[in-house]
Every structure is written in structure tokens, then in C-alpha cells.
Amino acid sequence: MKTAYIFPGQGAQFVGMGQDLYNLNSESKSLFEQANEILGFRITDLMFTGTDEDLKQTNVTQPAIFLHSVILAKALGDKFNPSMVAGHSLGEFSALVAANALSFEDGLTLVSKRANAMQKACELQPSTMAAILGLEDEVVEQICAQIDAIVVPANYNCPGQLVISGSIEGIEEACAALTIAGAKRAxxxxxxxxxxxxxMEPAKVELQEAIEATSIKEPICPIYQNFDALPHTDPAQIKQNLIDQLTGAVRWTQTVQKMIADGAESFIEVGPGNVLQGLVKKVDRQAQASAAFID
Structure with missing residues (x-):
């Protein structure tokens, strides 16, 4: 039976996340403490006893979700036996560490650099995102392409749910046009x-140098990447897709469809929340999806 392990992205965080893992054993605790040192602040304090506002800061959110996912995967031990892996946006880094392509230290360092680079890019120009519900992907793509301001499809989450991304003006124009076109919600x-x-081009330029300088090995199983929704094991191609992911769309719908076509019979979500399990079921109602847990 082929099992796909999937790793969540930004938005899955919650106060108290990871505290059970910290208390689980000395190995998990050691990884959290190592993370505090690498990051230069006690992210564990913010994860375990911080506020929702603390956890919403990009430079906290991304490392926090990465740590929860990766330390949980390591705590699974021999139970973690993937036929394939994938991660939603940030989750791609968690998946690479879990699949032994990237070291824990390098993965966390890249995630932290990515979060800071994205934050800086956000400050350069006011911009936002919007969830479009109840329209075909092709309709959303066509309408975005007709708008003069910057607006593009960003997250293909499941059929009938596509997140668009762009300038304030672009998002407002697109939301109005998509509502007229029949979207249930914009x-x-x-x-x-x-x-x-x-x-996100400034962040891409900044992160490209860091990714190119980082050692990535062949993973223990194929990683299905956001940029093209295809399985990869070649380190050079994995790096390029990680770089392109910052300005490219997260093709999650297509990723799940491809994993199922390649024989995935069950999906296990590793990390906080259960968002990805829900999206898998919306892509294919027959698919089995559950959360990773430690006995």
C-alpha cells in the first residue's frame, strides 16, 4: 500500500503547538532547543505560551510550523515510511527534511531566511490575497489574465477553491469580476x-543564493513539488523548484491528483492542524486521509 506523507503550510499554527512533542523525549526536546539557538530567539516560548498575534508574524509562523512537522516526523521513527511526500508551500521544506534530503539545521535556516525575505517583499508594496470559491480554475485564470493590475492564481487548493494573489488594486478588481462571473465567495x-x-520576486532573488549554497541530497522517496506538481528526486531540480515556488503557484490540487494517479492509497498529514486532510478529500472523496500521531 503506497502511503503519501503531506506537510502543511502557513495558517496551520495554533498556540500550544509542539508542547506535547517537546515533552515527549530527550531527542525532541533537544531539537527544539537547537532551533532556539539557530533562530536566535526562544521560538518555543512563542509556540507554547505566546499569543495568536505572536504566531501570525511570518518570521515566527513559518519556523514554528516547520518545527512541529519535522520533529513529529522524526518522533514517528520506523512508522515514518513514505512512498512519496509533498508539502503545501512552506511544507515543502518540512517534507525535504523528513525525507532526508535536507538536514534539520539547513532546513530551519532556509525557512527562517525565506520568512524574513517574504516579510521584506511584503513591505515593499501593499499587496494581499483572496480565496475564490465555487468557480472552475480556468475561469479564475482567464479573469486574472484580463486585469491590468498584478493578480495571479496562487494556491490551487482543491476543485472550487483557488486563492489569488496580487496588488491591492488587482485583488479588488479581480474579486469584483469573479463575483460577477458567479463565484460563491470572493x-x-x-x-x-x-x-x-x-x-515576491525580491524574496526569490534573496532566497536563491541561500538555496544554491545549501546541500540537498537525493530524498528517500520522490517529493511532489508545488511548482510543477511532479515527483522529483534530482537535487538540482529540487533546488530550482524551491526557488521558483516563491513566485509560482502552489499546485496542490494537481499534486494530490498526480500522487493518486501514481498509486497513493492513503495520505498522512504530518504537522499542526488538519487542513490538508480536508483538501485531499475534496480532490478525491475516495482517498484515505488521516493525521500522524504517536502511540
Whole structure:
């Protein structure tokens, strides 16, 4: 039976996340303490006893979700036996560490650099994202392409749910046009900027150097990457897709479809929340999806 392990992205955080893992054993505790040193602040304090506002800061959110996911995967031990892995946006870094392609230290360092670079890019130009519900992907793509201001499809989450990303003006124009076209909802998201859009180009340039300088090995199983929704094991191609992911769309719908086509019979979500399990079921109602847990 082929099992796909999937790793969540930004938005899955909650206060208290990871505290059970910290208390689980000395190995897990040691990884959290190592993370505090690498980051230069006690992220564990913010994860375990911080506020929702603390956890919403991009430079906290991304490392926090990465740590929860990766330390949980390591705590699974022999139970973690993937036929394939994938991660939603930030989750791609968690998946690479869990699949032994990237070291814990390098993965956390890249995630921290990515979060800071994205934050800086957000501050350069006011921008945002919106969730479009109840329209075909092709309709959303066509309408975005007709708008003069910057607006692009950013997250293909599941059929009938596509997040768009762009300038404030672009998002407002697109939401109005998509509502007229029959969208059930065009909901602006409370995010700091236009992730997975051309407005992330400054972050892409900054992160490219860091990714190229980092050692990535062949993973223990194929990783299905956001940029093209295809399985990869070649380190050079994995690096390029990680770089392109910042300004490219997260093709999650297509990723799940491809994993199922390649024989995935069950999906296990590793990390906080259960968002990805829900998305998998919306892509294919027959798919088995559950959360990773430690006995």
C-alpha cells in the first residue's frame, strides 16, 4: 500500500503547538532547543505560551510550523515510511527534511531566511490575497489574465477553491469580476502580502543564493513539488523548484491528483492542524486521509 506523507503550510499554527512533542523525549526536546539557538530567539516560548498575534508574524509562523512537522516526523521513527511526500508551500521544506534530503539545521535556516525575505517583499508594496470559491480554475485564470493590475492564481487548493494573489488594486478588481462571473465567495484574506506572485520576486532573488549554497541530497522517496506538481528526486531540480515556488503557484490540487494517479492509497498529514486532510478529500472523496500521531 503506497502511503503519501503531506506537510502543511502557513495558517496551520495554533498556540500550544509542539508542547506535547517537546515533552515527549530527550531527542525532541533537544531539537527544539537547537532551533532556539539557530533562530536566535526562544521560538518555543512563542509556540507554547505566546499569543495568536505572536504566531501570525511570518518570521515566527513559518519556523514554528516547520518545527512541529519535522520533529513529529522524526518522533514517528520506523512508522515514518513514505512512498512519496509533498508539502503545501512552506511544507515543502518540512517534507525535504523528513525525507532526508535536507538536514534539520539547513532546513530551519532556509525557512527562517525565506520568512524574513517574504516579510521584506511584503513591505515593499501593499499587496494581499483572496480565496475564490465555487468557480472552475480556468475561469479564475482567464479573469486574472484580463486585469491590468498584478493578480495571479496562487494556491490551487482543491476543485472550487483557488486563492489569488496580487496588488491591492488587482485583488479588488479581480474579486469584483469573479463575483460577477458567479463565484460563491470572493473572500479577502488577512495576510501580509501577495505570496506566490510576481511581487515576491525580491524574496526569490534573496532566497536563491541561500538555496544554491545549501546541500540537498537525493530524498528517500520522490517529493511532489508545488511548482510543477511532479515527483522529483534530482537535487538540482529540487533546488530550482524551491526557488521558483516563491513566485509560482502552489499546485496542490494537481499534486494530490498526480500522487493518486501514481498509486497513493492513503495520505498522512504530518504537522499542526488538519487542513490538508480536508483538501485531499475534496480532490478525491475516495482517498484515505488521516493525521500522524504517536502511540
Amino acid at each position: 473572500l479577502k484574506l488577512s495576510v501580509g502580502g501577495a505570496f506566490h506572485s510576481p511581487l
